[in-house]
Amino acid sequence: xxxxxxxxxxxxxxxxxxxxxxxxxxxxxxxxxxxxxxxxxxxxxxxxxxxxxxxxxxxxxxxxxxxxxxxxxxxxxxxxxxxxxxxxxxxxxxxxxxxxxxxxxxxxxxxxxxxxxxxxxxxxxxxxxxxxxxxxxxxxxxxxxxxxxxxxxxxxxxxxxxxxxxxxxxxxxxxxxxxxxxxxxxxxxxxxxxxxxxxxxxxxxxxxxxxxxxxxxxxxxxxxxxxxxxxxxxxxxxx
Numbered sequence: 081x082x083x084x085x086x087x088x089x090x091x092x093x094x095x096x097x098x099x100x101x102x103x104x105x106x107x108x109x110x111x112x113x114x115x116x117x118x119x120x121x122x123x124x125x126x127x128x129x130x131x132x133x134x135x136x137x138x139x140x141x142x143x144x145x146x147x148x149x150x151x152x153x154x155x156x157x158x159x160x161x162x163x164x165x166x167x168x169x170x171x172x173x174x175x176x177x178x179x180x181x182x183x184x185x186x187x188x189x190x191x192x193x194x195x196x197x198x199x200x201x202x203x204x205x206x207x208x209x210x211x212x213x214x215x216x217x218x219x220x221x222x223x224x225x226x227x228x229x230x231x232x233x234x235x236x237x238x239x240x241x242x243x244x245x246x247x248x249x250x251x252x253x254x255x256x257x258x259x260x261x262x263x264x265x266x267x268x269x270x271x272x273x274x275x276x277x278x279x280x281x282x283x284x285x286x287x288x289x290x291x292x293x294x295x296x297x298x299x300x301x302x303x304x305x306x307x308x309x310x311x312x313x314x315x316x317x318x319x
Contacts, residue, residue: 082143082157082234083108084129084265089138091124091289099124101289103138111261113280114269115311121289122269123163123239129267130160130237142235159233161224163240169213173204173223176212180227191230198226201256203249217244225253229260236266242275254279273308283307285314292317 084107091100099121116122127133129140131151140147142154167176174195181191199208202222212220221244228238238257242250250272258279260266270276276283276297283300285293293300293314297307304310 081109082265083141084235085139085141086129087139087141089125089128089135089140091121091128091133092136099289100128100135103289103291105284105291105294107265107267109261109263109265110281111257111266111268111276111279112282112284113276114267114284114286115271115273115276116286117271117315119288120286122286124289125286126160126237126239126267126269127162130158130162131155132160132162154235157234159228159231159236159238161228161238161241163243167212167220167223170211172211173199173208173226176223177227177230181230184231186231194230194232195226198229201252202226203252218246218249221245222249222253234264236260236264238267239269240271241268242270242272250275273311277307285311287315 086103086105089100089103090098092098103125114122124133128135131147131154134148145153147154171179177195181188181195199205202225204219204222204226207215207219212223215223221241225241228236242253245253254275257266257268261281268276268280280297283293283295283297284291285300301307301310304313
């Protein structure tokens with residue numbers, strides 16, 4: 081079982097804007113839902129955890145290794161889907177996934193088998209040979225989700241993955257994430273609170289660059305009756 085430890089992480093950008101204030105938490109296998117309003121610092125935190133950006137202060141440990149100093153051990157086990165993930169419009173889904181697999185240094189035969197499985201599980205078979213530029217936003221989003229899952233990552237970081245998906249596609253994606261979370265760490269950021277209602281093992285609520293609630297779903301919900309009501313209450317107290 082792998083572990084991710086975030087210790088007193090802060091991020092201040094040029095010009096003095098502070099996105100994160102002294103963030104600390106630890107993660108092991110399971111699904112952690114990260115929620116908060118725009119500007120809460122979620123994307124900044126996820127970029128730092130994905131080793132795309134560096135913190136201004138603090139330490140991040142993957143299995144005890146400081147990934148700020150040496151990101152390679154984490155990157156070998158990472159699947160990252162940023163909110164603004166792009167695609168090459170002239171490639172079809174299979175060509176794009178082969179390209180991503182090559183970038184990740186994956187074995188061609190194994191990655192080909194996994195591509196077939198991801199295309200099937202994400203219901204992409206009917207559009208897999210069409211140029212990505214001709215696909216709907218929801219279909220392109222599912223292709224980028226597949227690209228993040230290539231290589232069987234042990235840490236999966238996904239930022240607003242269900243934007244553009246219809247209700248049926250969102251249910252299919254939530255079921256896939258629930259299965260993945262059994263034996264790896266999944267950090268899922270979303271503003272659609274219902275995506276986490278029955279899938280997340282743990283909820284972290286952020287506001288103003290700080291963690292304002294952190295615990296099991298039942299612990300965060302408390303006496304509020306629903307996760308959405310608890311989210312509104314925690315955000316209101318942080319304002």
